[in-house]
Amino acid sequence: MLARREHTRAEMTRKLSPHSESPEQVAQLLDALAARGWLSEARFAESRANALARKFGSRKIEHDLRSRGVSDELVEQAVERSLAQELDNCRVAWQKKFGVLPQDAAERGRQMRFLAGRGFSAAAVREVLKAGDTD
Numbered sequence: 001m002l003a004r005r006e007h008t009r010a011e012m013t014r015k016l017s018p019h020s021e022s023p024e025q026v027a028q029l030l031d032a033l034a035a036r037g038w039l040s041e042a043r044f045a046e047s048r049a050n051a052l053a054r055k056f057g058s059r060k061i062e063h064d065l066r067s068r069g070v071s072d073e074l075v076e077q078a079v080e081r082s083l084a085q086e087l088d089n090c091r092v093a094w095q096k097k098f099g100v101l102p103q104d105a106a107e108r109g110r111q112m113r114f115l116a117g118r119g120f121s122a123a124a125v126r127e128v129l130k131a132g133d134t135d
Helices: 009-019 023-036 041-053 058-067 072-097 105-117 122-131
Strands: none
Touching: 009 023, 041 058, 041 072, 058 072, 072 105, 072 122, 105 122
């Protein structure tokens, strides 16, 4: 499982529990994997945040990492890194989906809801829709 992608400790516990005799056995195995450096939540958080940052904003990344059992400290670090690129990522997502500034309030609302649904901050959404593709 670890050869395909990074996993969190919670994911590995969920996947291995049906195949073990006791929870202590799974915990010992996961401790051994972590000691060898084969299981790392920090690597998982970084790789997952990088993969999601291409399409989603910091709020969506934060929600995804928390739902996968990543520690609060690592989530905050990943969110800080994604905030640095959020405006650019928001602009790319907007350009790919729309590419044209809204002509009326209904279209503006539709574009704003799309970007907000992708987890981009309100400030980034306003900046992208204000500037359009002139940057």
